[in-house]
Amino acid sequence: MSASAKKGLIEVSDFCLSYETLDGAMSAVEDADLLVRPGEFVSIIGPSGCGKSTLLNAVAGFLKPTRGTVTVDGEAVKGPGADRGMVFQQYSLFPWKTVRENVEFGLKMRGVSADERKRSARTLLGLAGLSQFEDQYPDRLSGGMKQRVGIVRALATGPRVLLLDEPFGALDAQTRQIMQQILTNLWERLEISVLFVTHDIDEAIFLSDRIYVMTARPGSIKAEVTVPLPRPRDSTLQLSPEFLGLRAELGALIREESLKAMGGELNADALKGLAINLNGANLSDVI
Amino acid sequence: MKHTTALATVASAKDRFARATEEPARAGSVVLRPPRVPHAAPVPPRGAAARLKRWFRLNKGTIRAILLGMLSIGLFIALWHVLTVNRMSVYVRFVNVPSPEQVLESAEQAFASGRFFDHIVISCRRILIGFSIATLVAVPLGLLMGRYKLLREVVFPVSEVMRPIPAIAWVPMAIMLWPTNEESIVFITFLGSFFPILINTLHGMSTVDEVLVRAARCLGAREAATFREVYFPAALPQIFTGLTVGMGVAWVSLIAAEMISGQFGIGYFTWESYSLVQYSDIALGMICIGVLGLASSFAIRAVGRIVTPWATRH
Ligand SMILES: Nc1ncnc2c1ncn2[C@@H]1O[C@H](COP(=O)(O)OP(=O)(O)OP(=O)(O)O)[C@@H](O)[C@H]1O
Ligand SMILES: [Mg+2]
Numbered sequence: 001m002s003a004s005a006k007k008g009l010i011e012v013s014d015f016c017l018s019y020e021t022l023d024g025a026m027s028a029v030e031d032a033d034l035l036v037r038p039g040e041f042v043s044i045i046g047p048s049g050c051g052k053s054t055l056l057n058a059v060a061g062f063l064k065p066t067r068g069t070v071t072v073d074g075e076a077v078k079g080p081g082a083d084r085g086m087v088f089q090q091y092s093l094f095p096w097k098t099v100r101e102n103v104e105f106g107l108k109m110r111g112v113s114a115d116e117r118k119r120s121a122r123t124l125l126g127l128a129g130l131s132q133f134e135d136q137y138p139d140r141l142s143g144g145m146k147q148r149v150g151i152v153r154a155l156a157t158g159p160r161v162l163l164l165d166e167p168f169g170a171l172d173a174q175t176r177q178i179m180q181q182i183l184t185n186l187w188e189r190l191e192i193s194v195l196f197v198t199h200d201i202d203e204a205i206f207l208s209d210r211i212y213v214m215t216a217r218p219g220s221i222k223a224e225v226t227v228p229l230p231r232p233r234d235s236t237l238q239l240s241p242e243f244l245g246l247r248a249e250l251g252a253l254i255r256e257e258s259l260k261a262m263g264g265e266l267n268a269d270a271l272k273g274l275a276i277n278l279n280g281a282n283l284s285d286v287i
Numbered sequence: 288m289k290h291t292t293a294l295a296t297v298a299s300a301k302d303r304f305a306r307a308t309e310e311p312a313r314a315g316s317v318v319l320r321p322p323r324v325p326h327a328a329p330v331p332p333r334g335a336a337a338r339l340k341r342w343f344r345l346n347k348g349t350i351r352a353i354l355l356g357m358l359s360i361g362l363f364i365a366l367w368h369v370l371t372v373n374r375m376s377v378y379v380r381f382v383n384v385p386s387p388e389q390v391l392e393s394a395e396q397a398f399a400s401g402r403f404f405d406h407i408v409i410s411c412r413r414i415l416i417g418f419s420i421a422t423l424v425a426v427p428l429g430l431l432m433g434r435y436k437l438l439r440e441v442v443f444p445v446s447e448v449m450r451p452i453p454a455i456a457w458v459p460m461a462i463m464l465w466p467t468n469e470e471s472i473v474f475i476t477f478l479g480s481f482f483p484i485l486i487n488t489l490h491g492m493s494t495v496d497e498v499l500v501r502a503a504r505c506l507g508a509r510e511a512a513t514f515r516e517v518y519f520p521a522a523l524p525q526i527f528t529g530l531t532v533g534m535g536v537a538w539v540s541l542i543a544a545e546m547i548s549g550q551f552g553i554g555y556f557t558w559e560s561y562s563l564v565q566y567s568d569i570a571l572g573m574i575c576i577g578v579l580g581l582a583s584s585f586a587i588r589a590v591g592r593i594v595t596p597w598a599t600r601h
Contacts, residue, residue: 082507
């Protein structure tokens with residue numbers, strides 16, 4: 001690896017995971033390989049149901065691969081732990097704890113003294129612009145604030161990697177953009193690796209160093225795209241030709257997979273009715 | 288794209304409206320409105336009188352509820368008075384029912400003698416012991432049953448069969464089981480409150496959001512910490528619902544037990560008054576039970592509100 005002492009190398013290889021159902025084993029992810037280098041920001045995009053959450057949950061340690069390996073810094077993942085922070089799609093703050101107590105939780109689990117906990121929580125909350133709200137209970141916060149607290153909470157223990165599963169999915173477009181900026185800032189300051197799941201192409205391009213595109217279920221890696229855009233990035237970037245070109249390319253890839261994912265439900269007539277344009281391609285070519 | 292904006296020249300809303308109707312916005316153009324001139328902030332009147340007025344306005348709902356509550360109790364007593372003083376008898380016979388004045392009189396006598404007070408103290412002590420033991424057993428058991436499926440599968444069938452048996456049906460069995468009368472009464476009080484607390488704790492455990500458990504694990508919480516920091520607080524509001532219901536049932540069971548067996552307690556007092564033809568003492572005992580039951584539920588709700596400050600008030 002590189003000469004820097006940074007940690008947070010995620011390696012997923014030959015990954016297969018199937019869920020046990022009444023109809024037998026249902027394969028969710030098949031033969032996925034991916035890599036997140038220390039300090040890198042990597043996104044996974046793919047059609048709904050392709051196994052993005054499954055893959056992320058395996059890195060978090062909630063699911064065991066049926067085959068293949070998941071390692072973080074060379075160590076096999078055995079279960080959830082504080083070295084891998086996670087932000088969930090649903091709001092997951094503890095309603096009985098104030099904002100600051102939520103952020104302190106990981107440090108408390110580690111036995112850090114109350115004073116020290118308070119100090120680090122305050123620093124992080126300040127970075128995320130949440131200082132005024134530290135004594136509020138979560139039900140008083142807006143959705144964007146809740147997710148910001150969720151990110152700060154996951155970062156408070158100083159994890160080597162941060163895993164995010166569509167964390168901004170429930171937010172409006174403007175709030176989303178601001179949240180992306182905040183996440184970028186935190187990532188740059190803390191120098192950790194990020195594995196970010198989304199289905200929003202713009203979001204993936206704006207945030208990432210690299211993007212993995214997944215196929216329809218059973219999901220595997222269809223493409224790997226390096227984002228050549230320089231940092232720091234701001235919202236005007238989204239009008240640049242490079243951004244738009246990348247977006248069109250990724251869009252085409254995902255569209256293909258989304259159609260495949262719906263293949264069972266759609267035929268040529270249905271597509272006509274839904275006014276879906278195949279850009280001259282034959283349906284059978286696409287599916 | 289070129290667009291002209293008339294900024295700051297608009298004097299009033301009327302004027303602005305006139306302009307807007309004169310030149311309708313062209314499609315695709317951006318028409319900026321002049322910045323709004325803020326209204327002068329109203330200065331709140333000062334002084335004690337004004338504060339008092341505001342206090343009344345802010346607490347209007349509560350004040351109304353208290354006044355109506357007093358009115359309804361007053362009406363109830365008035366009706367009671369009319370029915371008993373006139374010795375009404377329309378199928379239901381109020382001939383022997385004591386009037387409010389008679390009850391007040393016997394209350395004065397009862398409290399003066401001190402014996403009545405002893406009955407109250409004894410009943411309260413039985414409630415306290417029975418209810419506390421029920422809480423100390425049912426809450427941890429419910430938490431563990433909620434967490435460990437095996438324990439739940441073993442204990443739940445037994446508890447489901449026992450639950451519908453009213454505590455009063457336990458009286459003969461309790462007398463056989465326990466060496467002293469006192470213990471059997473406490474046991475019945477315990478049984479009455481045990482099941483509501485257990486069932487509600489279990490229910491509270493079943494509503495714990497799985498994503499919170501996952502979040503705790505990701506932050507390094509192990510089994511014991513997850514239990515303490517996630518499951519327990521998540522179930523706490525529901526536990527307090529169980530405690531409130533359990534307290535109500537504890538009183539029902541206690542009074543029944545005291546009426547059937549025993550020589551002390553407010554239930555015994557009420558029943559004895561009937562045997563001694565002390566009709567106004569019957570009503571006194573009943574009112575006492577009502578007030579004590581109400582006060583204890585109230586106390587539990589108050590504690591519940593203090594220990595679950597995050598829960599929204601109903
Ligand atoms: N517990 C489970 N049991 C059986 N099947 C499951 C289970 N969880 C997920 N699946 C299936 O596995 C597939 C992948 O699920 P996953 O949640 O990883 O998808 P996803 O890519 O995150 O989708 P989305 O974008 O909608 O969140 C889906 O088809 C889903 O139906
Ligand atoms: Mg998902």
